[in-house]
Amino acid sequence: MWFKNLQVFRLTQPWRITGDELHAQLAKIQFSQVASNEMQSQGWDSPRGNDQLVHAVNKQFLLSLATEKKLLPSSVINQVTKARALELEEEQGFAPGRKAMTELKERITEELLPRAFGVKTKTAVWIDPVNRWLLIDASSPSKADEVIKLLLKCCDKLPLEGLRTQTSPQAAMTGWLAGNEAPKGFTIDQDTELKSSTEDKATVRYVRYTLEPDDTQKHISAGKQCTKLAMTWDDKISFVLTDTLQIKRIKPLDVLEEGKDKGSNQDERFDADFVLMTAELASLLSDVVFALGGELT
Structure with a gap:
């Protein structure tokens, strides 16, 4: 897991x-x-x-x-409410007002909830x-x-x-791309997002694309900053780092899958997987924090 x-x-x-x-x-x-x-x-x-x-x-x-x-869905509530309102209009000779419609919608919701x-x-x-x-x-x-x-x-x-770090993820990722060099223990993968800080928030995304230094330099020189960067840590785990210090799309690579303890039953396999995950992700987090200049205290 x-x-x-x-x-x-x-x-x-x-x-x-x-x-x-x-x-x-x-x-x-x-x-x-x-x-x-x-x-x-x-x-x-x-x-x-x-x-x-x-x-x-x-x-x-x-x-x-x-x-x-x-x-x-609200569409179902609205549909039933509209039908019930038409019935009321036929009975009383005039359409329900705004307050009556609000109360009718509340009653319809209460009726439909149990089902x-x-x-x-x-x-x-x-x-x-x-x-x-x-x-x-x-x-x-x-x-x-x-x-x-x-x-x-x-x-x-x-x-x-x-979590707060000495260097912002956005500044660090932009620097890694500008220098075409990942921090120690990491490699840069094929997905990235660069976004302008101007009012139009112009955004460029690369998906499964080998990043060329000339391409990224052009966007960085134009004022764009890296907001998402796909990376691999220690040849074990691929992930995407964001400018808000979220770590997304985590995927253990084959080297971890091959080395993990299979266990003799489902509970033992779950626990072995959990121990492996927590150990590796704790190390990954430590290295991410180090790459971002350490924690801000």
């Missing part, structure tokens, strides 16, 4: 909460199936499908935030007390914010802040 994206947060103090203590705190907002009259339900769920809200392996914690949303189909999704959270990281497998900061807000409701005085 590998995270596909990393929203990165730093634990500012040593982590002293045990797995059992964290389980008890998360149980305050445990996931339950969305009720018939609700649009959404959200809470902490077991990462391994058992009664434990924290899966601990090798001093690493894995959590799972579950969200179940009812599929009730709407619920879709459940999960967002994985990895807490690394050893290296003091908190990582969320989410492609957008808004989803990470959901996780953090719920975590803060459960855990008192969580020592957490966003």
Whole structure:
């Protein structure tokens, strides 16, 4: 089980909460199936499908935030509301007013909710007390914010802040492209995005394209900065670094797949994969921070 994206947060103090203590705190907002009259339900769920809200392996914690949303498109609500409004108009001889339409729409929504189909999704959270990281497998900061807000409701005085580096990712990536040289331990891959800082936000994207120094120099000289850059770390993991310090499209390469412990059963294979992922991604993060000049304190 590998995270596909990393929203990165730093634990500012040593982590002293045990797995059992964290389980008890998360149980305050445990996931339950969305009720018939609700649009959404959200809470902490077991990462391994058992009664434990924290899966601990090798001093690493894995959590799972579950969200179940009812599929009730606004187009369906509007269609039924319009049909019901026509019926009312025929009965009473005049069309419902604005306030009546608002109330009718609310009633229609309440009627349709119990019949709407619920879709459940999960967002994985990895807490690394050893290296003091908190990582969320989410492609957008808004989803990470959901996780953090719920975590803060459960855990008192969580020592957490966003990762900040001495050199901004945008400045560093632009410099790497301008010099046609990746930092030590990394190689530059074929995808990149350069964006102008002017009002028009002119953007150039390269996808599966071997970057030529003349091409990138031309755009950089014109005032564009690198906002996304595909890279490979240590010939083990490919990823995309963004200007907001998100790490996306993480993919373990064959050298890791060949060397991992297969285990004798599903649980052992999962744990072996988790140990491998946490060890490699922690090293990757350390090298990314080093390449960006270290942490800003």
